Amino acid sequence: MSLTYTPLDEIPNIHATARRAFLSGKTKSIVFRKRQIAQVAWMVKDNEQRFMEAMKADLGRPYQETEFFDFGIVYGESRMAYDNIEKWTKEQAPDFNPNWFLMKPRLKPEPKGVVLVIAPFNYPLFLLLVPLISAIAGGNAAVLKPPENTPVFSALLAELLPEYLDKELFHVVNGAVAETTKLLELPWDHIMYTGNGRVGRIVAEAAAKHLTPLTLELGGKNPVIVDPKVDLEMAARRIFWGRTSNAGQICLAPEYVLVPEESQAALVSAFRNFYHSFFPEGAKKSDSFGRIVTEAHAARIKNLIEQTRGTIEFGGDVDIAEKYVSPTVVSNVRADDPLMEIFGPVLAIVPVKDIDEAIAFINSRDVPLAIYVFSFDKALQKKVVDNTQSGAIMMNETLVTAGAPGLPVGGKGPGGYGYYTSKYGFDQFVHMRVSVNNPAWVDKLALWFRFPPYTVAGGKKIRSLETPLPPRPTDSESSISNTWVVLLATAVAAASSVAVLRAMERV
Amino acid sequence: MSMLVPTPIDEISNIHRRAREAFFSGKTKSIAFRKAQIAQVGYLLKDNEHRFIEALKQDLRRPESETILCDLAGAYIEVRSAYDNVEQWTKIQKADFNLNFFAMSPKLKAEPKGVVLLIAPFNLPTFLVFSPLVSMIAGGNAAVIKPPDQTPACSALIAELVPQYLDNDLYHVVNGGVPETKKLLDLRWDHIFYIGNGRTGRIIAEAAAKHLTPTTMELGGKNPVVLDPKCDFNVAARRILWGRFLNCGQICMAPEYVLVQKEHQDRLVDAMKEVYASFYPEGPENSDSLARIVNEAHAARIKQIIDETKGTIVLGGDADVSKRYIAPTVVRDVAFDDPLFQDEVFGPVLAVVPVNSIEEAIDFINSGESPLAVYVFSTDKSFQSKVFDNTRSGAANANEVVITTAIPGLPMGGVGGSGYGYYTGKQAFEEFTHWRISIDNPSWADKIGFGFRFPPYKPSKMLAMLYPSLPPRPAQGKNSKRASTKSGAGKL
Numbered sequence: 001m002s003l004t005y006t007p008l009d010e011i012p013n014i015h016a017t018a019r020r021a022f023l024s025g026k027t028k029s030i031v032f033r034k035r036q037i038a039q040v041a042w043m044v045k046d047n048e049q050r051f052m053e054a055m056k057a058d059l060g061r062p063y064q065e066t067e068f069f070d071f072g073i074v075y076g077e078s079r080m081a082y083d084n085i086e087k088w089t090k091e092q093a094p095d096f097n098p099n100w101f102l103m104k105p106r107l108k109p110e111p112k113g114v115v116l117v118i119a120p121f122n123y124p125l126f127l128l129l130v131p132l133i134s135a136i137a138g139g140n141a142a143v144l145k146p147p148e149n150t151p152v153f154s155a156l157l158a159e160l161l162p163e164y165l166d167k168e169l170f171h172v173v174n175g176a177v178a179e180t181t182k183l184l185e186l187p188w189d190h191i192m193y194t195g196n197g198r199v200g201r202i203v204a205e206a207a208a209k210h211l212t213p214l215t216l217e218l219g220g221k222n223p224v225i226v227d228p229k230v231d232l233e234m235a236a237r238r239i240f241w242g243r244t245s246n247a248g249q250i251c252l253a254p255e256y257v258l259v260p261e262e263s264q265a266a267l268v269s270a271f272r273n274f275y276h277s278f279f280p281e282g283a284k285k286s287d288s289f290g291r292i293v294t295e296a297h298a299a300r301i302k303n304l305i306e307q308t309r310g311t312i313e314f315g316g317d318v319d320i321a322e323k324y325v326s327p328t329v330v331s332n333v334r335a336d337d338p339l340m341e342i343f344g345p346v347l348a349i350v351p352v353k354d355i356d357e358a359i360a361f362i363n364s365r366d367v368p369l370a371i372y373v374f375s376f377d378k379a380l381q382k383k384v385v386d387n388t389q390s391g392a393i394m395m396n397e398t399l400v401t402a403g404a405p406g407l408p409v410g411g412k413g414p415g416g417y418g419y420y421t422s423k424y425g426f427d428q429f430v431h432m433r434v435s436v437n438n439p440a441w442v443d444k445l446a447l448w449f450r451f452p453p454y455t456v457a458g459g460k461k462i463r464s465l466e467t468p469l470p471p472r473p474t475d476s477e478s479s480i481s482n483t484w485v486v487l488l489a490t491a492v493a494a495a496s497s498v499a500v501l502r503a504m505e506r507v
Numbered sequence: 508m509s510m511l512v513p514t515p516i517d518e519i520s521n522i523h524r525r526a527r528e529a530f531f532s533g534k535t536k537s538i539a540f541r542k543a544q545i546a547q548v549g550y551l552l553k554d555n556e557h558r559f560i561e562a563l564k565q566d567l568r569r570p571e572s573e574t575i576l577c578d579l580a581g582a583y584i585e586v587r588s589a590y591d592n593v594e595q596w597t598k599i600q601k602a603d604f605n606l607n608f609f610a611m612s613p614k615l616k617a618e619p620k621g622v623v624l625l626i627a628p629f630n631l632p633t634f635l636v637f638s639p640l641v642s643m644i645a646g647g648n649a650a651v652i653k654p655p656d657q658t659p660a661c662s663a664l665i666a667e668l669v670p671q672y673l674d675n676d677l678y679h680v681v682n683g684g685v686p687e688t689k690k691l692l693d694l695r696w697d698h699i700f701y702i703g704n705g706r707t708g709r710i711i712a713e714a715a716a717k718h719l720t721p722t723t724m725e726l727g728g729k730n731p732v733v734l735d736p737k738c739d740f741n742v743a744a745r746r747i748l749w750g751r752f753l754n755c756g757q758i759c760m761a762p763e764y765v766l767v768q769k770e771h772q773d774r775l776v777d778a779m780k781e782v783y784a785s786f787y788p789e790g791p792e793n794s795d796s797l798a799r800i801v802n803e804a805h806a807a808r809i810k811q812i813i814d815e816t817k818g819t820i821v822l823g824g825d826a827d828v829s830k831r832y833i834a835p836t837v838v839r840d841v842a843f844d845d846p847l848f849q850d851e852v853f854g855p856v857l858a859v860v861p862v863n864s865i866e867e868a869i870d871f872i873n874s875g876e877s878p879l880a881v882y883v884f885s886t887d888k889s890f891q892s893k894v895f896d897n898t899r900s901g902a903a904n905a906n907e908v909v910i911t912t913a914i915p916g917l918p919m920g921g922v923g924g925s926g927y928g929y930y931t932g933k934q935a936f937e938e939f940t941h942w943r944i945s946i947d948n949p950s951w952a953d954k955i956g957f958g959f960r961f962p963p964y965k966p967s968k969m970l971a972m973l974y975p976s977l978p979p980r981p982a983q984g985k986n987s988k989r990a991s992t993k994s995g996a997g998k999l
Contacts, residue, residue, distance in 0.1 A: 023873075028896075038978035045977060064964035075974050082978035094916020094932075103907065105914045110899065112922065189923065197719060204716030208709055211724055213927035218719070234950045241961055278962035288962035381947075386536075389618065390943065397611065397948035406602030407613050407944045412620070413697065417721035417941070424942065431927070432934065433900065434917040437891075438907035440742045447910075451749055452786040452796035454572035462575050467583045470590040472550055473543035 003151035004158075005175040011182045014171045018114045018141040021168035027111060027139040030089060034082055036136045036165055040129055041078035043164040044071060050156055051125060058150035059121070060291025060323065065246055070125040073403045073421075077130045080405050080422055081137040088137065088426050099465060104437045109430035111139030112213070113189030118180065118203070120195040121147040121293045122249040124154070126402075127194045127217075132170070134425035140190075141169040145183060148176040149293050188212050190429055194251075197414055215418030215428050217251070218411055220369040221341065223362050224254045224398070225355070225384060227375030228263040234396065235374035236270030239347070242372075242398030244278065244327045247290035248345035252370050252392075252399050252409075255342060256333065258358040261351040264331055268313045268349065271329045275314060283326050284319070291323040292344060298323045301344040305330075308339045310348065335361065355380060359387050367391075367413035372398050391415055511659035512666075513683035519690045522651060522679045526622045529676035530649040535619060538597060542590055544644045544673055548637050549586035551672040552579055555664070559633055562660035566632075568799035568831070573754055578633040581913050585638040585931060588915050589645040596645065596936050607973055611948045617940040619647030620721070621697030626688065626711065628703045629655035629801045630757040630853075635702050636665060640678070642935035648698075649677040653691060656684040657801045696720050698939060702759075703727075704851070705876075705924060723928030723938050726921055727759045727851045728878030728901075732908070733868050733894045734767040734775065735885030742906070743884040744778035748786065748857070750908030752835040755798040756809075756855035760880055760902070760909045763852055764841065766868035769861035776821050776839055776859065783822050783835070791823065791835050799831040800854060806831045809854035813838075815846040818858065843871055865890070869897045876924025877901075882908050901925055 006014070026032060044051065048071060055061040055070070091108040115135050119127035128144045135142045144161070146154035158172040173179060184191075184206035193203045194217040207214050226235055242254045259267050279286040292298040302318035308330055315328030325344050333339055333348040340348065352358045362371065370392040373384050381395055391411040392401050401407045408424035411417065418428050443451075449458030514522070534540060552559065556579065563569045563578065602613040623643050627635045632655050643650045652669070654662035666680040681687060692699075692714035701711045702725040715722045732747055734740075750762050767775050787794045800806040810826040816838050823836030833854050841847055841858040848858075862868045872881065880902040883894045895903040901921040904911055912919050918934035921927065928938050953961075959969040 025897075034978065035981040038981055041977045042980050062962075062964050064960075064967075064970065067970050068960060072970070072974055075977060078978060079975040094914070097915055100914045103911075103914070105911070105917050107917060110922070113899075200719055201716055204719065205713055208712030208716050211705060211708055211712060211726070211924065211926065213724075214721075216719060231950055234953070237953070237961060238948075244962070280963065286963060288964040385945070386533075389621075391941070392944045394945065395947035396950065397946060400608075400611070400948070401613070401944055401946055404602065404608040404611070404613050404946065405605050407608075407615065407946075408942055410942060412941050414719060416719065419942065431901070431920065431922045432918055432929070433903055433922075434911060434914075434919075435895070435903040435905070436907050436911050436914065436917075437905040438746075440739055440886075440906065443742070443745070449572075450576060450910075451745060452752070453788065453794060454570050454796045459572050459575065462572060462580070466575075466580060467587045469549040469553060469583060469586060470542070470546040473546050 003148060003155050003174055005148075005179055006173045008178060008182050011173060011179065012186060014143060014173060015114065015186045017168055018143055018171060021166070022111070022114055022141040026166075027136075027141070027169065030085055033136055033139060034085060036170075037078050037082050037085070037133055039164045040133055040136070041075055043160050044074055044125070044129070047156075047160060051153070054150075054153040054156050055125075057152040059246065059249070059293055060289075061246060062288050062290060064288070065290065066125075069123060069246070069403070073126050074129045074133075076403065076405050077133045077421060077425075081133050081426070084423070085137050088423060089139075102439065102442055106435045107432045108435070109138065109427075110433045112429055112431055114141045114143070115190040115192065115429055116143050116145065116183060116188045118145040118183075118191070118193045118195065119147060121149045122246060122251070124150055124157075128157070131192045131420050131425060134420065135429045136170075137426050138429035140429050143171045143173055143183070145173050145175075145180060148174070190214070192418070192420070192428065193217070200416065215420065216411075216416035217409065217418070217420065218414060218416040220251045220253065220255060220415070221366060222252065222255050222368045222370045222372065223358075224257040224372040224374065225358050226257055226259040226263070226267060227355075227373075227377055227380055228260055228266075230374045230376055230396070232263075232266060232270050236267060237274050238396070238398050239372070239374070240271050240274045240278065240327070243347045244283075244289065244345050245399065247292055247325065249290075249293065249343055250399065252402055254347070254372055254398050256340065256348040256350050258350050258352050258361060260354065264349055264351045268329060268331055271347070272314055275327055275329075279327070284317075284322075284324055289327070292325055293323070295320050295323055297344075298325055301325050301342065301346065304338050304342060304344075305346060308348075309334065309337055310339065315346070335364070355383060359384060362388050367411070367415055369411045369415045370394060370398075370401075389413075511656055511663055511682055513656075513687055514681045516686060516690050519681055519687065520694065522681060523622070523694045525676055526649040526651055526679055529674070530619070530622055532676075534674075535647040535649070535677065538594055541593055541644055541647060544678075545586055545590045545593070545641050547672045548641050548644070549583060551668050552582055552633065552637065555668060558664055559661065562664045563633070563658070565660040566629075566658035567754070567757075567801055569754060570796050570798065572796075573798060574633075577754060577758070578631050581634040581931075582637040582641070584913060584915055585641045588932060589641045589936070592933065593645045593936075596933060597647075608946075611946040614945050615942045616945070617646070617937070618943045620939055620941055622649045622651070623698040623700060623939060624651050624653065624691060624696045626653045626691075626699070626701045626703065627655055629657040630754060630759070632658045632661045632665070639700050639702075639930050639935065642930065643700075643939045644678075645936050646939035648939050651679045651681055651691070653681050653683075653688060656682065698722070700928075700930070700938070701725065702930075708926065723930070724921075724926035725759070725919065725928070725930060726879075726924065726926035727853065728880070728921060728925040729763045729848065729851050729875060730761065730878045730880045730882065730900075731868075731872050732762045732765040732882040732884065733865065733872075734765055734771070735883070735887055735890045736768050736771045738884045738886060738906075740775055740778040741781070744775065744782045746906070746908055747882075747884075748779060748782050748835070748837075751857045752786070752797065752855045753909065755800055755833065756835075757798075757801065757853055758909060759853075760912055762857065762882055762908050764847070764858040764860055766860050766862050766871065769863065772839060772859060772861045776837070779837055780822060783837070787835070792832060797835065800833055801831070803828050803831060805854070806833055809833050809852060809856065812846055812852060812854075813856060816858075817842065817845050818847070823855070843874075848875075865893060869894060872898050877922045879921045879925040880904060880908070880911075899923065
């Protein structure tokens with residue numbers, strides 16, 4: 001199925017149109033923004049069947065996964081933005097301050113302008129429309145770049161968007177590397193990129209040339225810690241679900257499981273049971289299991305499976321022509337195994353000695369998008385929270401925070417920066433414009449001392465308005481650090497020993 | 508002029524490593540620790556105020572009052588603000604109630620980014636080092652500070668005092684010029700905070716891109732003033748000239764040019780002449796109330812702009828590059844294509860631009876990069892709104908210039924060419940932290956609600972019940988679409 005790419009010389013025109021539309025001021029109206037947000041939701045609702053079929057064609061994705069992850073999240077976002085936009089866009093006053101209140105200090109979120117949203121193949125509806133809703137709420141114009149390897153979906157979006165949304169403000173540009181490169185040459189007021197680190201760097205470098213602010217939502221490599229004392233069945237079911245949804249192609253998906261060596265077999269056994277209960281006739285025949293996006297990616301995963309030095313407990317079958325990779329569990333995986341970077345339905349189990357080794361293992365790798373802890377032990381949970389870093393940390397669950405209104409999705413380090421969903425997504429696409437209004441008479445009363453020629457009296461007045469400092473920390477509180485004290489002590493000791501030596505010489 | 512000792516290049520990676528190890532030691536987790544460090548920043552400045560005042564006299568020949576007002580006051584405000592608020596900022600927050608998710612206790616907590624780099628400019632080397640530093644500390648980060656090399660006395664003082672007051676493992680000063688900055692930019696940081704100009708900003712953003720490092724860019728701008736002929740020209744002239752000549756024009760928030768209706772230009776110039784005489788009764792070069800340009804290169808740059816302007820110099824205009832002296836200067840009848848508009852002047856030269864109408868003024872402002880601030884002098888609300896609503900800028904201030912940087916609760920930040928991100932206050936704290944979200948899903952959740960999500964999938968009404976109701980469909984109109992006749996699955 002071939003996707004019609006936007007002609008390269010059309011792309012700067014689209015950018016110019018969007019910019020002109022933004023500068024026309026039509027997005028200032030909150031009522032206008034709310035209509036557009038509602039239209040995004042109705043565009044999906046009116047065409048649910050077509051979108052579900054598109055994802056089935058492109059990704060072999062079962063309808064329910066599209067309903068759960070794509071529709072549910074987009075509807076939730078549209079509802080939240082629609083209901084809260086007045087609150088989010090309201091002008092605010094900072095806390096009362098006697099020195100400044102006469103100047104009426106205020107802050108107001110203003111749109112950045114024309115934003116670019118680039119989404120990857122795994123959840124393009126979610127990853128385009130949720131940022132679009134945030135951008136609209138902020139009063140921006142937007143250009144969406146859907147992925148080229150989900151051609152049915154991307155063509156559908158290009159067809160429907162202009163039927164539902166303002167045609168001048170909001171655009172779809174389809175294409176591959178050449179078209180994306182062209183887009184990245186233009187000056188955007190914000191770019192939101194979801195995908196992998198390699199392309200993330202390219203996007204960031206292009207943005208740097210125009211001093212464009214960015215949101216980067218990058219990879220996962222998300223670990224799971226399983227406490228053997230937890231309800232192993234509950235854990236295995238939720239982990240396996242997180243790994244096999246969308247045939248493993250979710251940036252939040254659990255990638256590897258850290259479990260004490262003694263419990264590895266029991267966990268494998270639980271996974272095997274759920275394989276059978278999820279896919280009673282096997283995954284390949286199941287309506288409830290998706291496919292890999294392209295043959296190339298399927299081949300890539302096949303390669304990794306063949307190279308693993310772990311033990312393939314079940315699965316491991318790949319049919320490249322069908323883009324099928326069976327749900328696979330591999331045990332006895334070590335840190336340097338090729339399987340540690342997958343984006344497919346292959347779960348690696350890494351046996352460890354204890355929780356400390358598990359934590360050390362996680363910390364020796366890039367900061368993940370999410371850490372999953374399966375345990376009822378509050379102390380163990382706290383230990384993991386306090387000693388690791390991640391965008392999200394979930395107890396006894398995988399994935400679902402992406403759908404929770406009010407919880408932003410965002411990474412750290414190689415996982416990226418910035419957020420999407422809810423108010424945090426809105427904040428990415430606005431800047432706080434501050435303002436004051438100083439009545440004329442204030443100089444006479446309060447700020448006369450600022451004008452030259454500076455006088456002693458003026459200096460005293462400035463001093464009198466100075467903010468009082470917090471209490472000085474005591475020696476034990478402050479880190480007038482040990483190093484300094486040691487140095488001083490050493491210097492004193494050295495000086496006194498020299499004095500002693502000299503004294504001894506004279507004797 | 509004192510010599511600034513640059514940090515040896517091969518020390519720089521060690522410093523980075525030590526800061527990283529100190530961060531991972533976990534000692535910044537304690538809010539009490541952070542508060543103590545924040546307070547120490549305050550005392551670092553307070554105990555040594557005279558030394559800072561002297562250093563800035565040496566580096567910029569800046570009058571004591573200006574140092575106290577512009578460089579120190581803002582830092583004290585930030586110390587107080589962070590100290591008083593860090594507990595609240597770092598508290599665990601609960602997500603707003605949602606029927607589908609409340610049982611999972613959804614929460615958010617602001618966590619430190621890690622090891623952050625601060626690159627500060629020469630014009631306000633105390634405020635622009637210690638204010639961001641306080642925000643970084645409040646966020647629980649380790650930090651490496653790169654003070655400006657063009658203010659050697661102040662930067663040497665900073666390098667001397669930081670180890671005496673702050674934790675030696677977490678907070679470091681790296682001094683030097685281009686080679687040292689290049690070395691810093693090769694390393695991997697968790698955030699880079701840059702204050703300066705757009706050209707260097709691009710270089711830093713490119714370096715950050717290689718490591719996928721988030722950045723804050725606080726850049727400059729050619730900040731315009733739009734004058735309503737009906738406003739009090741004396742008040743306006745006094746405030747505008749104050750803002751322009753402060754720190755000898757080296758303030759990113761300073762007004763660079765004034766747009767005034769051409770019939771009123773004479774009146775404005777007269778008002779400015781009066782103010783000028785009152786500011787410098789013995790002439791500016793003899794005044795104790797005027798700073799100097801930071802170095803000869805910048806002085807020469809500004810002198811050239813003055814020499815090349817096609818406008819008429821009505822005040823000042825003289826320069827002595829060897830003394831880094833530029834007279835406070837006002838130029839009238841400046842046209843839109845004047846050399847004065849090529850770049851930010853960042854010196855004590857104010858352009859007065861006669862226009863035919865407010866629309867012309869607005870168009871001219873919009874023809875350039877979005878500035879840090881747009882200023883309007885007017886008591887007429889609709890005049891103010893017309894300018895503010897049709898322009899974009901970090902700040903939109905009526906009847907005042909510059910001073911808003913010091914107002915607690917108002918973050919400093921630009922848009923477009925003037926940059927992105929913020930410093931001061933809660934917004935700065937959020938630059939240096941990331942939201943870590945968490946949930947805790949009880950086992951029973953699958954039995955009562957979420958069980959349908961597991962394969963094998965069956966068509967289920969459960970899912971549609973989880974959907975929120977959609978916003979109302981907009982009424983038929985240009986952009987609405989009639990519902991398709993074939994309704995999709997999921998309809999209740």
